[in-house]
Every structure is written in structure tokens, then in C-alpha cells.
Amino acid sequence: PDIYLNGTTFNDTVNFEKTGNNNISCNGGNVFGGNSSLVNSGSGNWVFSNITKDIYNGDLTLKNISTGSIYSAHNDASGTRYNGNLTIENLSSGTIRFGQGTGTSVLADGKVISIGASGFTNGILYLRNFSQVGNQAQNLIIPSGSTTIYLQTGSVFNGPLNVNSPQLYLNGSVFNDTASFTKNGSVNNYCIGGNTFQGITSIRTTGTGNFYLANTSPDNFNSNVNFNQDSSGILFPAYNGMNNFRGDISTVGSDTLITFAAGSGTVNFAGFNPQNIYGDSILAPRIRRMSMNNSSTGLTLNVRINIYGSLALVNGVVHTSNSALLILENGISSISSVSDQSFVNGPVRKIGNQAFTFPVGKNNRYRPIGISAPGSASDQYTAEYFYSDPHTLYNTNNKDLSLTNVSRCEYWSLIKSGGAANPFVAGSWNTNSCGVSSVADLRVVRWDAVMSKWRDMGSSSTSGTVTVGSVLASLNSSVYGIYSIGSTTTSNVLPIELTDFDAQLQNDIVHVRWETMSEVNNDYFTIERSSDGTSFSKIGIVQGSGNTTVKQSYSFDDISPLSDVSYYRLIQTDYDGKYEIFDPVTVKNSKSGSGFRVMAIVPNPFIDNLKVQFNVDTDINLSFELYSLSGNLITNREIPASSGNSEVEFDQVADLPQGIYILKISGNGKILHSERVIKN
Numbered sequence: 001p002d003i004y005l006n007g008t009t010f011n012d013t014v015n016f017e018k019t020g021n022n023n024i025s026c027n028g029g030n031v032f033g034g035n036s037s038l039v040n041s042g043s044g045n046w047v048f049s050n051i052t053k054d055i056y057n058g059d060l061t062l063k064n065i066s067t068g069s070i071y072s073a074h075n076d077a078s079g080t081r082y083n084g085n086l087t088i089e090n091l092s093s094g095t096i097r098f099g100q101g102t103g104t105s106v107l108a109d110g111k112v113i114s115i116g117a118s119g120f121t122n123g124i125l126y127l128r129n130f131s132q133v134g135n136q137a138q139n140l141i142i143p144s145g146s147t148t149i150y151l152q153t154g155s156v157f158n159g160p161l162n163v164n165s166p167q168l169y170l171n172g173s174v175f176n177d178t179a180s181f182t183k184n185g186s187v188n189n190y191c192i193g194g195n196t197f198q199g200i201t202s203i204r205t206t207g208t209g210n211f212y213l214a215n216t217s218p219d220n221f222n223s224n225v226n227f228n229q230d231s232s233g234i235l236f237p238a239y240n241g242m243n244n245f246r247g248d249i250s251t252v253g254s255d256t257l258i259t260f261a262a263g264s265g266t267v268n269f270a271g272f273n274p275q276n277i278y279g280d281s282i283l284a285p286r287i288r289r290m291s292m293n294n295s296s297t298g299l300t301l302n303v304r305i306n307i308y309g310s311l312a313l314v315n316g317v318v319h320t321s322n323s324a325l326l327i328l329e330n331g332i333s334s335i336s337s338v339s340d341q342s343f344v345n346g347p348v349r350k351i352g353n354q355a356f357t358f359p360v361g362k363n364n365r366y367r368p369i370g371i372s373a374p375g376s377a378s379d380q381y382t383a384e385y386f387y388s389d390p391h392t393l394y395n396t397n398n399k400d401l402s403l404t405n406v407s408r409c410e411y412w413s414l415i416k417s418g419g420a421a422n423p424f425v426a427g428s429w430n431t432n433s434c435g436v437s438s439v440a441d442l443r444v445v446r447w448d449a450v451m452s453k454w455r456d457m458g459s460s461s462t463s464g465t466v467t468v469g470s471v472l473a474s475l476n477s478s479v480y481g482i483y484s485i486g487s488t489t490t491s492n493v494l495p496i497e498l499t500d501f502d503a504q505l506q507n508d509i510v511h512v513r514w515e516t517m518s519e520v521n522n523d524y525f526t527i528e529r530s531s532d533g534t535s536f537s538k539i540g541i542v543q544g545s546g547n548t549t550v551k552q553s554y555s556f557d558d559i560s561p562l563s564d565v566s567y568y569r570l571i572q573t574d575y576d577g578k579y580e581i582f583d584p585v586t587v588k589n590s591k592s593g594s595g596f597r598v599m600a601i602v603p604n605p606f607i608d609n610l611k612v613q614f615n616v617d618t619d620i621n622l623s624f625e626l627y628s629l630s631g632n633l634i635t636n637r638e639i640p641a642s643s644g645n646s647e648v649e650f651d652q653v654a655d656l657p658q659g660i661y662i663l664k665i666s667g668n669g670k671i672l673h674s675e676r677v678i679k680n
Helices: none
Strands: 014-018 036-040 060-064 070-072 080-082 086-090 095-098 105-107 113-120 124-127 130-132 138-141 148-151 161-165 167-170 179-183 201-205 225-229 242-245 266-269 275-278 286-293 299-301 305-315 326-328 348-351 356-358 369-371 380-386 411-418 425-429 442-448 453-456 461-464 469-472 481-487 498-506 509-516 519-530 537-548 552-558 564-574 579-581 585-589 596-602 610-616 620-628 633-641 644-650 659-667 670-679
Touching: 060 070, 060 095, 060 113, 086 095, 086 124, 113 138, 148 161, 161 167, 167 179, 348 356, 369 380, 369 411, 425 442, 425 481, 442 469, 453 481, 498 564, 498 585, 509 519, 509 564, 519 552, 537 552, 564 670, 585 670, 596 659, 596 670, 610 620, 610 659, 620 644, 633 644
Parallel strands: 014 036, 036 060, 060 086, 070 095, 080 105, 086 113, 095 124, 105 130, 124 148, 138 161, 148 167, 161 179, 179 201, 201 225, 242 266, 266 286, 275 299, 286 305, 305 326, 326 348
Antiparallel strands: 348 380, 356 369, 369 425, 380 411, 411 481, 425 469, 442 453, 442 481, 461 469, 498 509, 509 552, 519 537, 519 564, 564 579, 564 585, 596 610, 610 644, 620 633, 620 659, 659 670
16 A cells, blocks of 8 residues: 655666555655656555655656645755656546655656646646756647646746646746647636746637736746637736736737736836737737836837836837827826837827827937827827928928917827817927927917918917927817927027038039028038948038028038049037938939939829839849838839839838838949938
8 A cells, every 4th residue: 555665776667556545755765777657546645755866767657546646856956857758647636746845856858748648637737846958848738627737936948848738827937948838727727927938938728717827926028929818718918017028929819809917917028129019900919007128129019009007118119000009098197207218109099088198209209299188088199209391291381470480390190089079289399309499489380281281279388498398289179180389489490491402513523502491509511421322421511500590501512522423411510519410412423424313203292102213324233212211111122124214113102101201222232312202
């Protein structure tokens, strides 16, 4: 009935079966030279390595038949060694436990732990302080029944791991390779958490029981992770605590919407490389609390996400689009920690009846727009910031008589996406805005698309100084759209308006010419030249006019121009050292014989297609690239062009947002042409 194994060496195959009902503890210190089988068919527990570790040099089978339990590697932290394959079977309500005391288990390189032919149809498997040497793949597959697997503190898996069990607990283990976890049972499981996932991870529910991750301690996902809920059992990732995600998150393929951080948890994007969220549009993920703390280029949404608790923008930019919105639900009244280092680049939608400041910006600039409290919890407004001159799309010369100026630096889109309320709009400015010198004269302005003019929405209150502040409109409107900041006097010049910039080659001299309509604190212009459109060098300085609302004309002559294609650009510098770089213009020295010229770019502005008509003297491979003003490549075409007239068409641009883009044409390793184009 009872068998004690205390310090014996077995040089061949051994089979031991304990049939009794007594609990017994073996001291350990045994060496098993051949394959071994340890079977507990009684109701008493059988404890191994209670004092000293055991060493299994052959394959080991642990089998539990009755209500008793097997405790392997129970004590001795130096580690019981499993130098062969390890097979486990459990046919009753008993348990098989590894490292349940102070002991540790070490599975040898190239060896596996697996479920035996008789299965693990009931009971519990505990893996505590269980580690493997090497990166052999491990599979623990129990597709049905009531079995529970606990992956406990101190366990380390270095190879790919696949676990599928009716009940599953992830409680403080480390997974250093790809890992897949499936819970298929009907009982709710509350995982302690504290796990570290180093490789690509997949976590699924296919049963009716709920699966709570990180119920006590936060988890750390250091690579990409996919969450799928494929049955009525609810999957709750990041349930409690500050859970760190350093790779991408995906819910693609989930049959049900997944809610993150549903308890008191937070999803913290803390990666060191660009991160993404993916999902299916009809089952977009929902996050209760989210924190942005990415030290790289930030987080890109590839699917809409809803946040219904809180959002902290600590570090890194959240990139959104019209098809992948960041939606803030009713109840959220503010965003914490937002700054030039962390904001939303793209549209943000707010649902609810709270006064709200949208955390939007672009080009390393946080530039918020706000609304007063709407009337209903279901009201919806969507905002986006644009760091570009609105004049091209929304003529700033067409304005109410009460307005002297409209900003030429920036504007916002604010759309009523749902509801009947008409809240008041609050515009803002800071040192990135253009020339605020009198706060009292500032106004919120709105583009009236019907009348094609800027409307004065007034000022009911202002806050801040000439360097940073906000102004709340005194008028509202049932129509929303494009907003900016205006002024009722010339005290706020607002734009440094560069209305013309050109360079022409005449008699072996390049004449650079430009004009401004107004200037604020303009110290000087620097003229730079480049042969490739990338590396520029200074060739001259022209003094600015300080502060003026009178049109100014400037010129500079390059008496020693480069051969072939040259690029000229302006840098405008303020008295305080701040500067702005304007887009370059191209000059071709006809003596170079480069043989490329653009004949037409049509239509410009464009709506759903853009054609470039050009001529080349010789066969050449050309690259046509369309960039946003922030420098992101939107689309490109590469074609072999034959001598003569040719044409290339961009025919997938209908979905591009309205705005200004840069078309660059390259060949033979050089930029041959660069020009602004406008999307209506």
C-alpha cells in the first residue's frame, strides 16, 4: 500500500504503484537510471523529494488513478531533474503537483512534458517553479472535461508553448517564446496574473466560463498578443493593475467584442518601437482605462477603439484615421498628461454631455479644441487638428467685416456626428501659433461652407497669455465644420504669410524671389540649396521686416548655380531664434542635359485621381511619391519611362483627407521634381 523512496539508485526500468490511503512523504535523493512509472491508485497523497531532489535520467510517467495526489519535486530548491520525457495522466479528482513546497523542477533540453494516452480527464495539474532548459516546444492539450491547469509562480518556458484546458490559471509564469492559451471550460477562472510574455502570444476562450487575466497582479506582454473570445465565456484581459503592452494588440477573429481593463485595470502602451491595435470593425475593442507611454513613434489604430473610463497621454502619439477612430464615451470629461510629446494625431470622437477639450495635434504640436457641455449623453462630436495654411481650401480673405485676420498657420475640423445640441467652441493658441499679441482681440472663427467665408463666432471669455491660452466663442451654430482663430484688429497678425516663392534660371544666374503679406518678429530669411532635395547648405541671408502687415518683396541671386537639378528653400527665423522651414522649389540647369521635365499635373486641386504628364530625353526608371505635409509616404508609383511624352496616374486617392500633399519625382538616385498638390 505504501512505498517510500529514500536515497536509492535504480539502474533499470522501474514501476511503482502506491495503493494505500495514507499520506506518505519520500525523502528523495533517488536516481532513476531507466524509464520510470509512478502510479498512485489510492486515496492518500504521495510526496516525492520532500527533503532532497530526485534525478530521473530516463522517461518518467506520473499517473493518478484515485482521489490522492502526487507531489513531485516537492522540496529542495536545487531542483529535481527530469532528463527524459515527462508524461502525466490523471483519471480521477486527485492532483499532480510540481514544486508545491520549496522545490523546483528542471526539464532537460530537448525533452517534453505531455499528457499521456490515458488522458488528464479530471483533477488539477500544478506547475510551480517548473522550468525547461532549451527551447523544445511543449503541448498540454486537454480538449474537454473538468481538468484545471495552474501555471504558477517561478515557472519558465523557453520554447513554444500550447496549452488548451477546460480550466486554466496563469499565475506568475514566464513565457520566453510563442505561447498559445485556450480555456475551453464552463467555470469562471480568475488568474492572479504577474506573468511575463516575451514572445508572440494568443489567448482564447472557447467555453462558457469567463477568463479573467491579471485579477491580482498586472501582466507584461513584451511582444504581439492576440485575444479571441469564441464562445459565451467572456475574456477579460488586463482586468486589474497597470498591464504593460510593448507590442501590438489584436482582436482579429474574435466572435465577440472584447473589453480590456474591465475591473480596475489599465492598458499601458509602453513599447520601445511603433505599436498597433488591430481588430474587426464590427467588433472593435473597448478599453476602460488606457495609458499611452510609448517612447518611440507611438500607437497606430487600425480599428476603432472605445474608451469608457480614462485616458492618459504621457508619452508618444496616438495615430488615428476616419476608419480607425479613437472614441471617448460618456463620462470622460478630461484627458490627463497630454502635451507636445503625447496627443492624438488624427480624428477623436467624444460621446456624452461633458464639456470637453479634444487632445488633438500634429507635427509634434499639441493643439486642442474644446466644446461646452452638450445637452445629451448620446451627443457626438469629432475633432481633428491640421497644422497647415487653411487659405488654400478656405480662403482667408473671405471673412466677416468684423474680422481683420484669420490664422494662416492652423485650423481644426469639428463635426457634429450625432445629437441635437449646439455647444460653444473653444479655440486655442500657443507658441506654435502665428503671432498672438493681444488676447482681448482674438475670436473663434468658423468657415461657412454655404457662403464661402469665415464667420466671427465672437469671444465670451479668454484665458492665458499671448504665448498660450484659449478663447470661448460667444455664438454657437447648428452647423459645424472648420474652425480657427481670428482677430478683430491688426494687433494679432496671426500669419507670416509667404504668398509667393519661386526660383528661375536666367543667363546662368538663379533668381530666387519671394513675397510676404504680413510678418511677426521676422528677423531674417536663410536661403539654402541642395543637389538632391535632402541635404541643404546655406548660400545666403536676407534680412526680414520685423513686424508688418504691408506686402514685402525679397530676392536673392545665386551667381554660381549647380548643374543639373537644384533645390532652393527658405528658412524664416524670428528674433527669439524660432524658425520655420518652407518647402523647396526646383530649378533645372538646361546645360546639364538631364532630360526630364514636367508638362502638367492635373487636376490640381484633385478629387479622385491625379495625373502627371512629363517628357524625358532618354529611357529612365522613375519613382512618383505622394507625401503628407508631416512627411509620411501616402502612396507611390514606379515606372520605366521611355523617351518622349508619358503620363502616370494616381487613381486610388479618393479616400485621402482634404489638404495639401507633396509630390516628389525621382530618377537615377536624384529628386527631379517636387511640387505641392491639393486634395479637395
